[in-house]
Amino acid sequence: MDKRSSEVEIERLKRFILDRDQLEVRTERLSSLVSGLDEKNLDLEARIFKALADVNRLKILKLLKEGELCACEITVALSNSQSTVSHHLSMLKNAGLIKERKEGKWSYFRLSEGAVIEILNQAKLLTEK
Template sequence: MPEWVCGGSKINDDAVCSLGRLIGDQQKAEKRIRELSSLVVTIEGEDPDGTVEVLKAVADPCRLRIIKLLKEGELCVCEIMAALDRRQSSTSHHLSVLKEAGLVRERKDGKWSYYRIADGAVMEMLKQAEVLKKK
């Protein structure tokens, strides 16, 4: 199975042949595969792992509840634990994941930790998810 390189990405001749059969034009298929391969290289350079980390963080129902609680303002860990009826270890784990993804910020005051939404983009992301869900 021959391969050639386009924009740093290997292109499989089988992919060109397959697309060529589907669209009925081998030259158009080769051109389109080159364009798509270049796009993939660009996408790979955009830190897709960071996006995945954010989306995974909000995909968990407990973490989503935490974010929705924090919409109302800063809360300490003990308040979040009480609101969600979760253990400290579980709550701290979920907050750590949210913090690592950049969705929440932590403020320490003595032995207490307080959390808040990192910025407005988090709330906008939730609004957009709701819009998409309604369509």
């Protein structure tokens, strides 16, 4: 936070925190937390979560957990049109979740990192009761 916005934020916090010492400590901590937010990384992380926020894209990732598949296999597995699957694959690729390999006219896809499997495993843990 710059000096001016810091003063404004302190005034806003005064309404919630009456103890002056507490206010100073909490303001410093908050300022440190805010300055640690990296907008570029947040945008990249948001792109990943947006890509994960679709049932068809999750299905694709789960299929690719078992290994590389060509786009035609994914199209058949999802029972969707080629253009719809292509759109989903593009979003996953742009988010860095999958990689593409071309072989002649065929496109093959695989998970980009083991971390993608870990994300899926963590999501499964969160959904278990």
